[in-house]
Amino acid sequence: MTSERVHDVLVVGGGNGGLSAAAHLLRRGCRDVGLIEPAERHVYKPLQHYVGTGVADPEELVRPQASLIPEGVEWHRTAAVSIDPVRLSVRCADGSEVRGRDILLAPGAWIDWGLLPGAERALREGNAITTWVDSELDRARSRIAAMTSGRAIFHVHGQPASGQETAFKPLFIACDTWRAAGVLDRIEVVLVHEGPRLHAVEAIEQEIRRHLDDYGVDVRMSTHIQSIEGDAVALVGPYGSGAEHADLIVLHAPYAAHGFIAESGLDAEGTGGFIAVDPETLRHPRHPRIWAVGDGADLGDARTGGALRQQVKIAVENIRRARGGQELQRYDGYTVAPIATARRSLSFGEYDRELRVRRSLPVPDQIRSSPVWYALDRYALPQVYWHRLLKGRL
Known part of the structure; x- marks a missing residue:
């Protein structure tokens, strides 16, 4: 009834x-x-x-x-x-x-791994990890910490994406972690980005590019992961197409x-x-x-x-x-771009539908990465979320 x-x-x-x-x-x-x-x-x-x-x-x-x-x-x-x-x-x-x-x-x-052939099996049995699913986080953390050499491919797909800018967080934090451990020079880091640009806002794109260059990341724009089979990632893009070996594959979850x-x-x-x-x-x-x-x-x-x-x-x-x-x-169309560029530093860009940079805080530059913005994103905002935002007080 x-x-x-x-x-x-x-x-x-x-x-x-x-x-x-x-x-x-x-x-x-x-x-x-x-x-x-x-x-x-x-x-x-x-x-x-x-x-x-x-x-x-x-x-x-x-x-x-x-x-x-x-x-x-x-x-x-x-x-x-x-x-x-x-x-x-x-x-x-x-x-x-x-x-x-x-x-x-x-x-x-919802996350539809079926949009990325081979992803579910690679997450379950292979070299793939993701920080977009809470049940996968322990494995992601241990695999990043254990990486001392080899090839790591990081994936950022286009829209629709939830928090697309935050897809750079695992890339930059992993690179900083490997640098601190003295192994970054032994790891080939590749960014596979489906979009034609790193970001639509020029100032934010420049800040992302600055850190990619600093870590020595091989950037492949307008490139898609066609499928994953074992430790082989099939790529399609202007930098060449075909299967490439990866010791670690960090996936941006495809949303539907x-x-x-x-x-x-x-x-x-x-x-x-x-x-x-x-x-x-x-x-x-x-x-x-x-x-x-x-x-x-x-x-x-x-x-x-x-x-x-x-x-x-x-x-x-x-x-x-x-x-x-x-x-x-x-x-x-206001939105934010909180991009952690290291373990203790973050760029906190804000912009609107017209791609105009916005500033809600009384400071001259939120886009330049800083430990201040990291502390805001890592420690202050979770407390604001639990105690103010979800209670309708903000």
């Missing part, structure tokens, strides 16, 4: 975006908030790269989901399997149906949209199955009471925690404004 529950606002997804949105809604006076999320544990994803490279402890990474659900939010511990955008209802894996006057979608994306988005008709041509959304108002173009934030939405490059903070506040405010017939707020 199908049960049904109706909320004032229904949030789908209990990650960064969903939890903070639910908390903001309550603080803004929403009388009844529902949250659909099946996971029993919550991972602070930006810290995964530090744990996987040995500069942070695994205990810092995860908290029980139940401890983070805002008081007053009704938690539906199940997964969304389809959405009726006309009835504003969500059918769930447990057979229930949940509705909302407005629905705020924050489902994120959740299937229920397209099956529910919430995508559009050109979105790749991700949620169609007005990139400024965060409103669905065909269904005005459906809103979307985060990795699951087709918002271009803005797939970072810093971007999500802005998106959530604007989406929550726009739900209120839409109900009152007011002009909606606009999201300018």
Whole structure:
């Protein structure tokens, strides 16, 4: 028998975006908030790269989901399997149906290793590691620490990517680790980057290039990993195609949209199955009471925690404004690029949709790598995340 529950606002997804949105809604006076999320544990994803490279402890990474659900939010511990955008209802894996006057979608994306042939087997049995999956972090840390010679291939793919800039973190931290151990000169480090540029913002690209040159990394732009077989990586790109040997393969996880988005008709041509959304108002173009934030939405490059903070506040405010017939707020595409360039130094670039450099801190240069920005990203921001952001206080 199908049960049904109706909320004032229904949030789908209990990650960064969903939890903070639910908390903001309550603080803004929403009388009844529902949250659909099946996971029993919550991972602070930006810290995964530090744990996987040995500069942070695994205990810092995860908290029980139940401890983070805002008081007053009704938690539906199940997964969304389809959405009726006309009835504003969500059918769930447990057979229930949940509705909302407005629905705020924050489902994120999922890692689809099938998009990279041979990756799953290489992660399980071969030379591949990743810092994008929390269950793989122990292996990643030990393999990086054990590397004393040979060839290491680091992979950065194009969009869609969650926190694309942070894909440089394992590369730079590993290089700094090997340099400190006196073995970097014995390791050939190769960066396989699918994009034509290291970064769309010139100043950030120059900073990335400066550190790649310093570590002596062989950079292959516009190059794809076609497949992985044993210790052979098949590459396709302008620098030559064919299988190359690798003693260590560090993979950037390929992300895909959740299937229920397209099956529910919430995508559009050109979105790749991700949620169609007005990139400024965060409103669905065909269904005005459906809103979307985060990795699951087709918002271009803005797939970072810093971007999500802005998106959530604007989406929550726009739900209120839409109900009152007011002009909606606009999201300018703000996002951040926290790139650790060593074990104790980080570049903290900020920019918007027009690729203009932004500065939210009263300092002249956040792009130049500094231990100050590393301390902010490594120690301060996790505390802000757990104690302020997820509670709707920021």
